[in-house]
Amino acid sequence: MEKLEFRFPAQPATPAAGAALCGVVGSGNLEILIRPGDEADTCVVSVKTSARGFGRIWEAVIAEFAARHAAGGTRIAINDMGATPAVVSLRLGQALGEYTGGVQ
Amino acid sequence: MNAPVANKLVLRRSYFEASARARVAAVLDAGSFREFLPPEASEPSPHLAVLDIPGAFDDGVIVGSATLGGRPVLVIAQEGQFMGGAVGEIHGAKIVGLLRRAVQEKPAAVIFMADSGGVRLHEANAGLIAISEIMRAVLDTRAAGVPVIALVGGSCGAFGGMGIVSRLCSAIVMSEEGRLALSGPEVIETVAGVEEFDSKDRALVWRVTGGKHRYLTGDCAELVEDDAASFRDGAIALLAGWQEPVPASSTLRAEQARLTERRQRFAGLRDGLDVWQALGVAEPRQIPLMDRDSLVALKKGLPA
Numbered sequence: 551m552e553k554l555e556f557r558f559p560a561q562p563a564t565p566a567a568g569a570a571l572c573g574v575v576g577s578g579n580l581e582i583l584i585r586p587g588d589e590a591d592t593c594v595v596s597v598k599t600s601a602r603g604f605g606r607i608w609e610a611v612i613a614e615f616a617a618r619h620a621a622g623g624t625r626i627a628i629n630d631m632g633a634t635p636a637v638v639s640l641r642l643g644q645a646l647g648e649y650t651g652g653v654q
Numbered sequence: 655m656n657a658p659v660a661n662k663l664v665l666r667r668s669y670f671e672a673s674a675r676a677r678v679a680a681v682l683d684a685g686s687f688r689e690f691l692p693p694e695a696s697e698p699s700p701h702l703a704v705l706d707i708p709g710a711f712d713d714g715v716i717v718g719s720a721t722l723g724g725r726p727v728l729v730i731a732q733e734g735q736f737m738g739g740a741v742g743e744i745h746g747a748k749i750v751g752l753l754r755r756a757v758q759e760k761p762a763a764v765i766f767m768a769d770s771g772g773v774r775l776h777e778a779n780a781g782l783i784a785i786s787e788i789m790r791a792v793l794d795t796r797a798a799g800v801p802v803i804a805l806v807g808g809s810c811g812a813f814g815g816m817g818i819v820s821r822l823c824s825a826i827v828m829s830e831e832g833r834l835a836l837s838g839p840e841v842i843e844t845v846a847g848v849e850e851f852d853s854k855d856r857a858l859v860w861r862v863t864g865g866k867h868r869y870l871t872g873d874c875a876e877l878v879e880d881d882a883a884s885f886r887d888g889a890i891a892l893l894a895g896w897q898e899p900v901p902a903s904s905t906l907r908a909e910q911a912r913l914t915e916r917r918q919r920f921a922g923l924r925d926g927l928d929v930w931q932a933l934g935v936a937e938p939r940q941i942p943l944m945d946r947d948s949l950v951a952l953k954k955g956l957p958a
Binding site: 551568569571574575576577579581583585598599600627629630631 | 673674675692693694698706707708709710711714733735736737
């Protein structure tokens with residue numbers, strides 16, 4: 551297992567729920583839990599992944615997510631079982647959608 | 655009754671393929687579920703962390719309260735996609751805690767959506783103890799007059815310790831896709847060899863563990879379609895007239911005698927096909943091809 555931590559500036563999110571969970575820790579899948587963070591303009595992401603050595607790809611995927619979404623003021627925890635970058639992007643968007651009440 | 659096939663496909667939501675959270679949402683009354691220890695308040699498994707394996711926030715099981723057909727129920731739903739739904743220490747403690755709550759609160763029932771290969775081997779003794787605590791808690795719940803209804807229709811079925819737990823429940827609702835047994839097919843093949851059991855033979859696996867077989871042998875009370883709404887209807891129908899029996903040694907002895915007789919009757923039979931023939935099914939080979947309604951009708955016509 552590899553543990554990764556990222557912090558990216560992001561536009562503040564407007565939460566509709568206290569927390570949101572998306573996905574399952576199954577093969578090729580991951581779960582994402584979004585909770586309120588301490589800084590309104592920062593998105594803090596901690597990843598636990600079974601696949602080692604993909605830190606730079608995680609960084610790129612999460613940076614792109616933080617740049618494209620109003621995800622500031624959040625603390626995002628991820629348990630990963632080898633999801634592909636596309637699945638990670640999809641789940642991040644889905645989890646944020648639930649957290650802000652926009653998309654189910 | 656004869657709605658176009660296309661409509662049926664649209665309306666059906668596979669229970670087999672759904673996640674535990676999707677099952678909870680679809681089986682219980684809409685919007686009634688309140689989760690105890692939700693992911694943000696729960697703890698991932700410390701044992702998996704020591705082994706350097708990512709855990710799940712809810713440790714692969716969801717517990718809470720809800721209503722089913724308007725009646726209050728407590729709910730357990732195992733997530734088969736996480737570690738095969740296997741029971742670890744926290745996973746087990748959540749289930750035991752919920753069952754103990756049922757003893758105190760006396761809801762109309764506990765709905766136990768089993769989807770598990772049994773003990774989580776990574777957690778060794780903690781997992782084994784968890785399973786035995788669940789067994790005791792199920793019996794305590796039933797002794798308190800609260801029925802525990804197992805729903806078995808997930809991709810992991812109910813095997814190992816969870817196979818035993820399921821049979822300790824008041825009744826089981828199963829789909830054809832569900833499987834229920836003690837040792838899993840791969841375990842049997844590993845221990846006793848491929849001549850004894852070929853776990854790659856999926857048709858054989860379903861003929862000896864699948865929902866249709868369990869329904870014909872009376873191990874599950876209801877056979878339903880692989881559809882969350884059908885599981886819901888099956889559970890509601892079972893509960894409607896259910897009176898949890900008062901535990902008595904005489905009923906246990908009668909059940910023991912029935913199982914002993916069954917074991918002798920089917921001794922030496924190698925396949926579900928042989929068992930169905932012994933049960934009086936005229937054309938056993940047709941069973942795997944039958945739809946749910948035809949099989950239920952066929953069972954009604956079998957000798958008691």
